[in-house]
Amino acid sequence: MADYILETKNLFKEFRGFTAVSGVNLQIQRGHIHALIGPNGAGKTTVFNLLTKFLTPTSGSIHFNGDDITSEKSADIALRGIVRSFQISAVFPGLTPRENVRLALQRKLGVSYHFWKSDAILLQLDGRVMELLEDVGLVDYADEITGELAYGRKRALEIATTLALDPELMLLDEPTQGMGVEDVDKITALVRKVSTRRTILMVEHNLKVVATLADRITVLQRGAILAEGPYAEVSQDPLVLEAYMGSAHA
Amino acid sequence: MSKSLWIILVVVGLVAPFIVYPVFMMKLLCFALFACAFNLLLGYTGLLSFGHAAFFGGASYVTGYLVKTGGLTPELGILGGTLFAALLGYLVGSLAIRRQGIYFAMITLALAQIVYFIALKAPFTGGEDGLQGIPRGKLFGMIDLGQTYSIGGSPVALNLYYFIFALFCLGFWVIYRTINSPFGQVLKAIRENEPRAVSLGYKVERFKLMAFVISAALAGMAGSMKSLVFQLASLTDVSWHTSGEVVLMTLLGGVGTVLGPLVGAFTVITLQSELSSVGSWITVIIGVTFVVCVLLFRRGFVGELGRLLKKSL
Numbered sequence: 001m002a003d004y005i006l007e008t009k010n011l012f013k014e015f016r017g018f019t020a021v022s023g024v025n026l027q028i029q030r031g032h033i034h035a036l037i038g039p040n041g042a043g044k045t046t047v048f049n050l051l052t053k054f055l056t057p058t059s060g061s062i063h064f065n066g067d068d069i070t071s072e073k074s075a076d077i078a079l080r081g082i083v084r085s086f087q088i089s090a091v092f093p094g095l096t097p098r099e100n101v102r103l104a105l106q107r108k109l110g111v112s113y114h115f116w117k118s119d120a121i122l123l124q125l126d127g128r129v130m131e132l133l134e135d136v137g138l139v140d141y142a143d144e145i146t147g148e149l150a151y152g153r154k155r156a157l158e159i160a161t162t163l164a165l166d167p168e169l170m171l172l173d174e175p176t177q178g179m180g181v182e183d184v185d186k187i188t189a190l191v192r193k194v195s196t197r198r199t200i201l202m203v204e205h206n207l208k209v210v211a212t213l214a215d216r217i218t219v220l221q222r223g224a225i226l227a228e229g230p231y232a233e234v235s236q237d238p239l240v241l242e243a244y245m246g247s248a249h250a
Numbered sequence: 251m252s253k254s255l256w257i258i259l260v261v262v263g264l265v266a267p268f269i270v271y272p273v274f275m276m277k278l279l280c281f282a283l284f285a286c287a288f289n290l291l292l293g294y295t296g297l298l299s300f301g302h303a304a305f306f307g308g309a310s311y312v313t314g315y316l317v318k319t320g321g322l323t324p325e326l327g328i329l330g331g332t333l334f335a336a337l338l339g340y341l342v343g344s345l346a347i348r349r350q351g352i353y354f355a356m357i358t359l360a361l362a363q364i365v366y367f368i369a370l371k372a373p374f375t376g377g378e379d380g381l382q383g384i385p386r387g388k389l390f391g392m393i394d395l396g397q398t399y400s401i402g403g404s405p406v407a408l409n410l411y412y413f414i415f416a417l418f419c420l421g422f423w424v425i426y427r428t429i430n431s432p433f434g435q436v437l438k439a440i441r442e443n444e445p446r447a448v449s450l451g452y453k454v455e456r457f458k459l460m461a462f463v464i465s466a467a468l469a470g471m472a473g474s475m476k477s478l479v480f481q482l483a484s485l486t487d488v489s490w491h492t493s494g495e496v497v498l499m500t501l502l503g504g505v506g507t508v509l510g511p512l513v514g515a516f517t518v519i520t521l522q523s524e525l526s527s528v529g530s531w532i533t534v535i536i537g538v539t540f541v542v543c544v545l546l547f548r549r550g551f552v553g554e555l556g557r558l559l560k561k562s563l
């Protein structure tokens with residue numbers, strides 16, 4: 001039997017009578033890059049919000065490494081090793097990229113509640129911070145104000161921050177959205193690089209990226225799973241062609 | 251920030267009673283600390299409390315009561331007031347941080363009104379009169395804080411002044427340390443992007459509550475100091491006017507800047523004392539000043555200055 005790092009069982013989410021996620025059974029195999037695709041409003045971000053408890057499921061359950069985490073809190077889920085990025089870039093805009101990444105690393109030092117200590121204690125993290133910024137090509141921008149960086153750089157920073165936590169399962173919500181071709185290639189290479197020691201679940205509209213990266217694909221439509229399998233298989237599925245390609249290339 | 255600036259500020263604080271009216275200086279120090287404590291929440295955690303007078307005024311009553319009726323020495327009175335404010339901050343904070351934005355502000359306001367009501371009705375708070383004639387007492391039972399020295403022909407309570415100044419420095423240092431600590435770093439993260447802070451595994455409620463308690467305790471310490479300076483704890487201290495005033499000071503000076511609340515408190519206190527002769531028009535004048543300043547300097551005096559110098563002040 002396959003080793004699933006994450007499983008959902010019959011997951012539902014309703015918003016005042018509107019079913020955004022409808023009976024989703026996801027199975028994410030350990031070590032895979034798993035893509036979640038589907039037309040706009042299919043419920044992909046909602047699934048992410050359920051997995052990380054930013055929303056509470058109406059019914060159904062979520063299992064991580066065999067443990068039922070359905071009733072856990074967001075912060076605890078992060079502590080277990082499921083770390084997400086956001087569709088709308090999630091950085092700390094008023095801080096520098098250095099501080100952004102450092103915030104992710106700082107938790108491990110166990111001094112985050114120590115208000116009587118100088119933050120000079122965090123300087124010991126700077127070596128690792130710079131390595132991570134190097135990985136995403138942001139070393140030269142380490143001390144700029146994040147909010148003033150170009151969009152692609154903010155997304156790259158978000159990935160660096162997420163990586164800093166060394167998550168077992170990384171959830172990326174459209175990491176290449178709104179990027180130029182060059183940036184898309186960079187992010188694709190980066191995701192591939194960081195996927196070696198972890199599992200990645202990503203929402204992605206760019207099918208070229210999906211085709212290059214994903215081991216397995218789940219297609220969502222109107223909150224329900226329409227198809228699942230390897231790219232070659234799913235991309236030939238007539239249902240998918242009609243539902244997804246139709247709207248994506250309209 | 252540069253060391254020389256700090257040294258200048260400390261020297262100014264030390265020689266001030268020889269130059270300006272010392273009661274004015276002490277009032278300024280109390281309100282400046284109050285505003286700094288408030289700014290820790292609004293400026294560095296992104297929480298707008300509209301009930302900080304409850305901590306300021308509540309502590310001033312507690313200190314007044316402990317010193318006047320309980321006969322405690324002033325430092326114990328201030329300690330008592332500060333601890334009371336911390337405890338009250340824990341209670342109010344626990345309830346308020348469950349909500350965000352305007353709801354958070356409303357809960358703090360509502361709870362502060364309850365404190366006001368208690369101050370009005372309780373048997374030991376002196377009702378409409380408040381607690382008057384609070385003795386300044388002897389610091390550690392030895393140094394008489396009521397002792398005055400003649401400077402330029404008028405009596406000045408120098409002992410009291412330096413005690414208040416020392417407490418201000420202590421409080422300010424605690425805030426400065428908190429802002430520039432690993433804890434403060436997480437607070438800024440919460441202010442900047444709360445969901446992201448959560449997704450990095452921070453239990454933001456705990457951080458907010460801790461910040462709230464620290465802020466309340468120091469606001470309380472400021473109130474305790476005030477009750478020794480004016481020998482009075484009154485309903486004004488716990489009223490929503492005072493809650494509003496501290497918001498005003500912080501916004502004027504520059505929210506989220508270290509020095510902003512000092513400048514803001516200075517501006518408001520100076521206006522109040524310079525204009526005290528014009529009677530109730532003072533509120534109008536301060537109101538207009540506030541509107542004009544906010545329109546001209548959106549980030550407050552220090553905030554705009556920092557932007558010009560490209561430095562965080």
Ligand SMILES: Nc1ncnc2c1ncn2[C@@H]1O[C@H](COP(=O)(O)OP(=O)(O)OP(=O)(O)O)[C@@H](O)[C@H]1O
Binds near residue numbers: 038039040043044
């Ligand atoms: N908090 C909410 N309250 C009410 N409806 C919501 C909420 N969040 C999402 N929805 C609805 O649920 C549906 C799915 O939204 P979701 O954001 O999950 O789609 P998506 O697949 O991520 O789309 P996109 O490709 O545009 O990002 C949409 O119709 C949306 O309007």
Ligand SMILES: [Mg+2]
Binds near residue numbers: 044045046087
């Ligand atoms: Mg989405």
